[in-house]
Amino acid sequence: MLLCLNVSSQEGTLRLHGRMESNGKMIPGVSIEVIKDNQIIYEGKTDEKGNYKLDLELGSVYNIAFIKDGYVTKQVGVIAIHPEAELTKNYAFQLDLELFEEDSDTPDDTMLPPVAKLYIKDVNKGFTYDKKYVKWVATEFQGVQSND
Numbered sequence: 001m002l003l004c005l006n007v008s009s010q011e012g013t014l015r016l017h018g019r020m021e022s023n024g025k026m027i028p029g030v031s032i033e034v035i036k037d038n039q040i041i042y043e044g045k046t047d048e049k050g051n052y053k054l055d056l057e058l059g060s061v062y063n064i065a066f067i068k069d070g071y072v073t074k075q076v077g078v079i080a081i082h083p084e085a086e087l088t089k090n091y092a093f094q095l096d097l098e099l100f101e102e103d104s105d106t107p108d109d110t111m112l113p114p115v116a117k118l119y120i121k122d123v124n125k126g127f128t129y130d131k132k133y134v135k136w137v138a139t140e141f142q143g144v145q146s147n148d
Contacts (some may be wrong), residue, residue: 010085011087012091013090014055014080015053015056015090015093016053016054016064016093017054017092017093017094017127018051019035019096020046021099022071028046029044029048029068030066030068031067032044032046032064033065034054034062034063035062036060036061037060039054039085040132047085058080058091059080059081061077061078061079062078062079062080063075063137066104070101071099071100071101071102072102074097076095077116077118078119082123087123091120091126116129117129118130
């Protein structure tokens with residue numbers, strides 16, 4: 001599964017790859033939606049081992065949703081723009097995600113923000129996984145759960 005998108009102001013790509021799992025088991029057939037400018041620009045699925053691979057053109061902001069019946073949907077924000085530098089390199093980032101099974105106490109996942117955010121802080125080092133953002137999301141998720 002390979003996704004290539006054209007963006008005129010930036011020349012590089014981000015290869016985002018990883019696997020989907022739940023309780024230590026790989027999850028095949030997870031639907032993937034890549035959204036740019038409020039439009040779904042790609043739809044695909046993980047392979048039979050739960051692996052995925054996406055090539056995203058730099059110069060845009062993406063929201064990527066991982067969807068599987070019976071599991072809480074996870075979304076990842078990818079900011080593939082650097083405000084002060086032109087991006088002309090090819091980058092790679094491995095992002096493995098754990099999907100949680102839905103139950104009666106699971107909040108509506110449309111109320112949750114993306115679970116992770118990737119961005120470029122240093123063009124020479126590549127993409128960064130924003131740990132502060134992840135902690136903030138965890139706090140928000142606990143708040144949504146306590147309101148149910």
